Amino acid sequence: MPTSRRVVLAARPDGIPQAEHFRIEAYEPADLKPGEILVRNQFLSVEPAMRGWVSAVANYAQPVGIGEVMRSFASGEVVASNHPGYAPGDRVTGMFGWQEMAVVPASAVSRKVTESDLPLSTSLGVLGLNGITAYFGLLDVGQPKPGDTVVVSTASGSVGSAVGQIAKIMGCRTVGIAGGKDKVRQCLEDFGYDAAIDYKAVNDIAAAVAKACPGGVDVYFDNTSGPISDAVLPNLAMGARVVICGTASISSWDPWPTGPRPERHLLVRRARMQGVLAFDYAHRYGEALARLAGWIRSGQLRYAEDILDGLEAAPDAIASLYRGDNRGKRLIRLHG
Amino acid sequence: MPTSRRVVLAARPDGIPQAEHFRIEAYEPADLKPGEILVRNQFLSVEPAMRGWVSAVANYAQPVGIGEVMRSFASGEVVASNHPGYAPGDRVTGMFGWQEMAVVPASAVSRKVTESDLPLSTSLGVLGLNGITAYFGLLDVGQPKPGDTVVVSTASGSVGSAVGQIAKIMGCRTVGIAGGKDKVRQCLEDFGYDAAIDYKAVNDIAAAVAKACPGGVDVYFDNTSGPISDAVLPNLAMGARVVICGTASISSWDPWPTGPRPERHLLVRRARMQGVLAFDYAHRYGEALARLAGWIRSGQLRYAEDILDGLEAAPDAIASLYRGDNRGKRLIRLHG
Incomplete structure (x- = not known):
């Protein structure tokens, strides 16, 4: 050797x-x-x-x-x-x-x-865990319907960018949240989001989400937790689905961080929050990879x-x- | 007149x-x-x-x-x-x-x-909104399976007592959380809970829940929000369902109360939290009432x-x- x-x-x-x-x-x-x-x-x-x-x-x-x-x-x-x-x-x-x-x-x-x-x-x-996570997190947990408004945090990231594009393929309106002009440009030009919010450039993220989602947020795909989530939750539409995929904005869970309680939002909107981990779908990877590869070939899914x-x-x-x-x-x- | x-x-x-x-x-x-x-x-x-x-x-x-x-x-x-x-x-x-x-x-x-x-x-x-809320909240949102451990807050209340008993009918193990000896006695003697926790009498509610639920909590039917929920969430089992039915322990939502963030629990356990309101099920009240009345007649559902x-x-x-x-x-x- x-x-x-x-x-x-x-x-x-x-x-x-x-x-x-x-x-x-x-x-x-x-x-x-x-x-x-x-x-x-x-x-x-x-x-x-x-x-x-x-x-x-x-x-x-x-x-x-x-x-x-x-x-x-x-x-x-x-x-x-x-x-x-x-x-x-x-x-x-x-x-x-x-x-x-x-x-x-x-x-x-x-x-x-x-x-x-x-x-x-x-x-x-995109044909690995990032794409698989986006696929099952959005489709299985988020259950988007045509016409839904889908909001994605870390929207230009490896998972987020796939979520946004799969949501478009499903007939949804997509709103990305990302930090900085560069990433916002990437969201709009490369990944086809209908709107993008630069959370570093706005004073009031909740107001920006409300403006970008006049009918409310039907699916929120979250990779952050923290202030971005706290700004999206008051904007949920009736029956909304919140996909908990990651908690990038939390630097430590010891001591355990606090935030605004979500219960009332979930109750008033009859919404749900649910965690997703790609490994749980190992028996369905083949299905996901075949569809993801197909969308790459057809030009509908960029990375x-x-x-x-x-x-x-x-x-x-x-x-x-x-x-x-x-x-x-x-x-x-x-x-x- | x-x-x-x-x-x-x-x-x-x-x-x-x-x-x-x-x-x-x-x-x-x-x-x-x-x-x-x-x-x-x-x-x-x-x-x-x-x-x-x-x-x-x-x-x-x-x-x-x-x-x-x-x-x-x-x-x-x-x-x-x-x-x-x-x-x-x-x-x-x-x-x-x-x-x-x-x-x-x-x-x-x-x-x-x-x-x-x-x-x-x-x-x-029990044949009105209380029973209907318990029925759809538990069965539709909580989706209990035989053998599941179901924890209920305000366990001896009009909704909670029905939830606990319907969960037993479904083959679950039931743990009630209530305040005071009287209500705990009611849980155990009248409503057939397998275990009951007097949250006013224990120092550490989370430890009491852990002890009562050695295999974790599969379904948590919550009427409280606040400290009781904060104690149950770290004890969720894999794939747990949290039914948000009420927020009795929150005296005001202005200013909005904070609490430990649930995201990590939901992610690590691939659990979900979801709000329920009985009115959403108006088209299925007949089904619920027929089954609830049947359980009352058979002695399986007390009130x-x-x-x-x-x-x-x-x-x-x-x-x-x-x-x-x-x-x-x-x-x-x-x-x-």
Whole structure:
């Protein structure tokens, strides 16, 4: 095996992981044991959830250990296989870590990437968990009907931009909420929102939502919690659905943050709030991917990528994401 | 027409309406116009919502005017009719007001009471909006499955007691939350809850809920909002449903009260919170009433009534309700 390189966690961050919390090291990929495959990674994913994966605070999963390769979704090509289901040349996506060459059990593979006409990078974004989250969060939990007004927070993000466009495909009117002129422009020009609100530029977000949604908000797809949600909830239409997908604006849940009580809004509007996690829909990923790929091919679903080159870009990539530097799904490309 | 008596609003209360805000006066019922009926009321209803009906603050409906008869559900017998759908002797329930004799348009009638084997008083409680609210709130919004743990706040109240018993009928385990030994005893002995928590007697309501619900809370039927809800939400089971039926513990929504944010609970548990209002189910009242009446006849659904005698009891009856004096659906009986 040739010597390869990987990014390991060097120190546990207290907050957002910075470049100094990681270290790039050379390593010799181990020989394949039965059931394992060797993947040459072409794209590594960078996402907000990684902050939780290296945090000492309990989350959905055990934290990455000090000295261990950084946990990550990645996509690449099988170069050797000791598993009957995979052969060299297969394009795969899964939990392969921030490394050039990954020796992993076949169970680390999320799926074979069969959309050979579409860039492999999409398997980490619009044809990955971002798109799947948007699809099920909007359609299953949000249940939009033609003519509904759908409001999306982090509207130009990897999930939000897909939500807005799927809502348009479903015949809805879409209103995006994003921070800054650039993102608002992206919402309107790239992702086809009917209206977009720059929450950093308005004095009264609730008034801006009311103005943009004169008939009320039928579906609110929320990635933020916090002040943006507090501004949308008083504007719900009768029977509205609020999809709770993320809580990006809450920096810590200890101590637990407070906010205006939602109960009266839910009661007066007979509305509902409901959490969504893509993993719950694993048995229906195929359906989602087929439809998402179809919409990409027909030009109805656009996506933005923000690709950094080389493993050297990885250590700072999460911090950069939290600085808001990216303008699309943040990826790291290997083998240029 | 004989002279009759009614209770009118004498002054607009600032908060909970007291006896001095009402006045009993004699009046001469008017002659029936086309489409009107004359009802001799036998039972007048008293309920928490009446506070809103006399409040200057906008609510679901216009407030009762000064000098007008107090708005109220009531049940009685038709004694004269100028409408082809009603005949003397019909038992009816509807918005007949706090008065002995009511001249009302037929549109004021909610329904003819056809359960001739059951007391007419039930048409204002367990076979009225209370039971209907419990039925649709629990079954349609809460969607309990056999084996689920169902937690009910104001568990011994007119709505809550029906919720707990319907949940038992559906094969659920039921845990009631109520204030005081008396109500807890009522929960366990009269309404068959598997466990009951006296929220006034425990230091840590959340810990008490956790202990009573080792597998988590699958359905939370909430009539309170406030600290009781804040204690239940951290104990939700995966996929839990929270039914928002009332907000009794919130004394004012101006200024809007704050509380711990629910978003993370909803996300981590993929749970939902949803408001319910019985009026939305008007097209299905028949279904609910038939099943509720069946459960009463079979002894599976018990109800408590707290009946005051005579119109003189009406003016203080709402304040008394807010003092927690009642031990069942509060009614006023006329014509002894």
